[in-house]
Amino acid sequence: MTAPAIRDDLRQWQQALRAQFPIVTGHPELAYLDSAATAQKPQAVLDAVQTYLTTSNANAARGTYTWANRTTELVERTRERVARFLGDRQPERSAVHFTSGTTEGLRTIARDWLPGFLRDGDEIVVPDADHQANIAPWREVQRLLAREGTHIRVVPMPYQSGSGDYDHRALAERAGPRTRFVATTHVHHVYGGDMNVQRIRRAVGPDAVICLDAAQSVGHLPVSVTELDVDFVVFSGHKALALPGTGAVWARQERGPAFTPGGWSGTPNTVGIASLEAALDWLDAAGPERVERWTVALAARLTEGLRHLDAYEILGCPLSLAADSAVQRRQGIVTLRHRAIDSGDLGFILFSHGFMVRSDHHCQGDAGEKTGSVRVSLHVYNTVEEIDRLLSVLASLQ
Numbered sequence: 001m002t003a004p005a006i007r008d009d010l011r012q013w014q015q016a017l018r019a020q021f022p023i024v025t026g027h028p029e030l031a032y033l034d035s036a037a038t039a040q041k042p043q044a045v046l047d048a049v050q051t052y053l054t055t056s057n058a059n060a061a062r063g064t065y066t067w068a069n070r071t072t073e074l075v076e077r078t079r080e081r082v083a084r085f086l087g088d089r090q091p092e093r094s095a096v097h098f099t100s101g102t103t104e105g106l107r108t109i110a111r112d113w114l115p116g117f118l119r120d121g122d123e124i125v126v127p128d129a130d131h132q133a134n135i136a137p138w139r140e141v142q143r144l145l146a147r148e149g150t151h152i153r154v155v156p157m158p159y160q161s162g163s164g165d166y167d168h169r170a171l172a173e174r175a176g177p178r179t180r181f182v183a184t185t186h187v188h189h190v191y192g193g194d195m196n197v198q199r200i201r202r203a204v205g206p207d208a209v210i211c212l213d214a215a216q217s218v219g220h221l222p223v224s225v226t227e228l229d230v231d232f233v234v235f236s237g238h239k240a241l242a243l244p245g246t247g248a249v250w251a252r253q254e255r256g257p258a259f260t261p262g263g264w265s266g267t268p269n270t271v272g273i274a275s276l277e278a279a280l281d282w283l284d285a286a287g288p289e290r291v292e293r294w295t296v297a298l299a300a301r302l303t304e305g306l307r308h309l310d311a312y313e314i315l316g317c318p319l320s321l322a323a324d325s326a327v328q329r330r331q332g333i334v335t336l337r338h339r340a341i342d343s344g345d346l347g348f349i350l351f352s353h354g355f356m357v358r359s360d361h362h363c364q365g366d367a368g369e370k371t372g373s374v375r376v377s378l379h380v381y382n383t384v385e386e387i388d389r390l391l392s393v394l395a396s397l398q
Helices: 008-020 043-055 068-084 102-112 136-147 168-174 199-203 271-286 287-305 343-352 384-396
Strands: 093-101 125-126 153-154 179-185 208-211 232-234 247-251 312-314 333-338 356-358 373-377
Touching: 008 287, 068 271, 093 102, 102 136, 102 208, 102 232, 102 247, 125 136, 125 356, 136 153, 168 199, 168 287, 179 199, 179 356, 199 208, 271 287, 287 312, 287 333, 287 373, 287 384, 333 343, 343 373, 343 384
Parallel strands: 125 153, 125 179, 179 208, 208 232
Antiparallel strands: 093 247, 232 247, 312 333, 333 373, 356 373
């Protein structure tokens, strides 16, 4: 079967965007295929950082002079920008708090909000085959409350065998009137699938609080808090084309008490926030729908080629591999194993050919994969030619 075609107009759109990433165009001999770990930055983000640091660098909410006022305005403006980017139709009711990234955001919810929401005998659902950042904080809450005499039950999120997708029917059977909180993931960081979060709401009912790890979706595809009907969205700026060390928690503020991080609010990462505003502006101009269409098309091209190479196992839903498959595509993440070559060795081999991929266990929870693998994760700056060249190298290792 021939590789799936990609429309010429989409190719031309992508070429114009790729040209805006200096680190990518400056190293044409390398193919960066590790965007699930961190994304590269367009020139607009780099310019925004330079402009902020050379025109307005000051602390926020701690001065009355012009630079301080501009920085305070930047922070508040970017809060509104995050809510708008997430499709929040009622921003006056919700809240946005900046963090250092997804991990800190999830821990902040677990540490500062969840204990006051739960009562003895309540249940929480934890996805033990997702990223450790979306597992460890909730388990820690269980231990913390137990020391204080409040005992909650942790319900493991059920998964479909062989695909890594959530088993929504099994979840509906496990959930009950004491199911108060559900931790979930939008796009799985290993299997690459959209986890169909809308079905989580139907499975657990209208009252349970749903916290969404959106580290692999914000900046990669359209995210609408209205359509998803979740209560928290947490994401990292560095995976959404902004600088490392910044991220956000969006809180709906409807189910349970208002979310307010505890402790003293110190100096925010103002330069990171400036980069986040610029990154969201850039993504909106590029079109999240087109970004998703491009990365999904590349992932389909890669999986279509891999399924004809017997030496490789592709993790995740096997029905999504064929170019003519009717099931939902994986979202720009393809994770694979060679049946004879260790994943770490395969990663070194691929780098010797100019491909930068991740090769390890990918911080997956205890219920996930027991053997390492190689993850190829894509963004708008990746090309059809890179995918075809990667397939050629992988085929030579049959």
